[in-house]
Amino acid sequence: MSFVDAVIAQVLELEVRLQHACARLASRTDGEALHDLRINLRKLRSLLRPIRRLDAPRELDAAAADVGRLTTPVRDLEVMIIELRRQGFTDQAERRARLLESRYSAIEGSATLVRFLSILDAWPGHMREAERAGELSRLRQRVKARLQRQLEGLREALAQPEFDRHALRLLVKRMRYAHEAYPRLSPLPAPAVASLKAVQSALGDWHDHFQWCLRAEQEADLLVLKDRWEVAGAAELAAAEVELSILAETLALDGQSPQDR
Template identity: 30%
Template sequence: MPQSLKKLLALEIAHRIDAMRTCRKRALRGEDAESLHNLRVALRRLRSLTRPLQPLLTPRIRRIERRLKRLVQDTNALRDAEVHQQWLSRLAPDLPPPSPRRKDAARLSRALKSGRLKRDLNLLRERLPRQLAKTPKFALTRLLAGGCDAAQIELAHALSRSGFDDAVPQDLHNSRLLTKRVRYQAESYAVLLGDSRLALLATPCRELQDALGDLRDLEACAASLPQAEQKRAAARVRQARAECRERARLAWQDMHDRLAPTPLED
């Protein structure tokens, strides 16, 4: 394991918090269409980075973690509206766009402007490296590796409970969330831990996450179409569904095979 694990992890935490600050400013300014997406990614990457560190966190930092989780939830409605419009333009291009979600946008803006969020990010950047410095290196390494292993095991179980074709929507949703967690941990911790196997999971995780996300968003958009429009859009929906399901099926099987234990691990 790298001798400078604590220092590298502290730098990674600082990098994630700085990225979160930058994305917060861009989202408030509404600079581009990707600002909301980038904010959500920055939030999830920061939370995925700290998730394996939970046993080390003080009650105060855990409260900050919960507030960051609520901030992610505050972005959900706006993100869903953005993706819904993208699918709507493909499935039913003649329909007018839905009304802007002004209340959701105002609530998110208030949360991003709050002094509490600024203080929370400052405190995380200051206090978390201090706690890492107090932790023995072998214990920190074991904690991080154990957290990453646990996420992979949970995802492997989710993919093994049923094949893709037999999975119900809730199974697909849960598998997507678990895949996202493993992906962000792979991107954050593979290099720090010197784990080449974990590093190889980042790209297939992203492919499965994207495929399951597209399928979920397609089904939500198709279900929201007015009855008359559903008939006109039926052929486009069938084609899009077939494409999404095939991508997801292949990515699901690939990830299942990658996480399957080798004979020596049985």
């Protein structure tokens, strides 16, 4: 199987998963449909990002990004409801749960989702046209070079103590997902994979609490939780800093020549 064949095969597999998630969302069979939709969107965009200088991947990536933006507030609401129930704040949780039905309906019937699925369906044919036109030559090498630049960008960010932690969280996520999308081309050293996941988890927990504190300033019924969210967020950021140090050390060591080690 050629490299182009392998990329198209992965996109076709993701299309099946995305269609399934959309069907589950429409029929309200379970509470994980939207989450699964977003997970598979993320995997799709991770495949497309290194090749989006080409027309067909760029168009599909942009359409997928639109769906991501459409669904982010609804997923944030789902996560908030889970947190409120975990904390025992049932009234606050149920008030927000009543909003979900209309939010789900807005996603299903949106032109954004319909357009994305249409572009996704036509994408393999467009890639084959690009292949016949010779536009996909050296695609494998392009992806490999892009992933190497991505890793270098992460190394540079980790070396700057003042680097914004919100921006660093995104760099970490993208590096991890790029590694998962192209494991054979990824320059990420094996010892760093577990560390990358630990950093993403810690920064993700901190980011959730940071966002909830912002929401508490705007929504009066959440204000009672702000103090505990601030305490939890501070602890998670401290844990993330430890994991970031480990990751930075692992990546710096990998970047050394054998005689420097």
